[in-house]
Amino acid sequence: MKIWIGCDHAGYERKQEVIALLKERQLEVEDCGCNGERADYPVIAKAVGTAVASHPGDMGILICGTGIGMSIAANKIRGIRASLCADAFSTKYTRLHNDANVMCMGARTLGSGATAMGGPCAYPHS
Numbered sequence: 001m002k003i004w005i006g007c008d009h010a011g012y013e014r015k016q017e018v019i020a021l022l023k024e025r026q027l028e029v030e031d032c033g034c035n036g037e038r039a040d041y042p043v044i045a046k047a048v049g050t051a052v053a054s055h056p057g058d059m060g061i062l063i064c065g066t067g068i069g070m071s072i073a074a075n076k077i078r079g080i081r082a083s084l085c086a087d088a089f090s091t092k093y094t095r096l097h098n099d100a101n102v103m104c105m106g107a108r109t110l111g112s113g114a115t116a117m118g119g120p121c122a123y124p125h126s
Helices: 009-024 041-054 068-074 088-096 112-117
Strands: 002-007 028-031 059-064 082-084 102-106
Touching: 002 009, 002 041, 009 028, 009 059, 009 102, 041 059, 041 068, 041 102, 059 068, 068 082, 068 102, 082 088
Parallel strands: 002 028, 002 059, 059 102, 082 102
Antiparallel strands: none
C-alpha cells in the first residue's frame, strides 16, 4: 500500500511532519506537492485523488488550511471517499465504517500532535 500525500501552501509544514511520521512507520509515501510555493488546493486534491482512485488499496492524505476545501475537491473524483478528520475517533471510524480512502486535515485547525493519529492507513475497513 502506498500513501499519496499533497497539500496547498497552508499545509506544507504539516505535510512534512506527516511524511516523516509515515516514513518512520516504514510506509511508502508519494508526495504530490506542493513544495511550499503558493498552490491551488483543487489541483493538489485532483492529483492525490486520481492517484488513489487509480491504485485500489492505496490511501491518500490531503492538507490545507482547514481541510474543508481539500475534502470537497477530492470527493468530486469517482472512487474517492475523502473525509475531514479532526480527532482520533473520527479518523478511526471514517475508515472503519465509511471506507474512507483519503484523509483530509486542516493545518490551521489541528495541533501538531494530531498528525500522529495514524490516518486512514492505521485502520482496515470492516
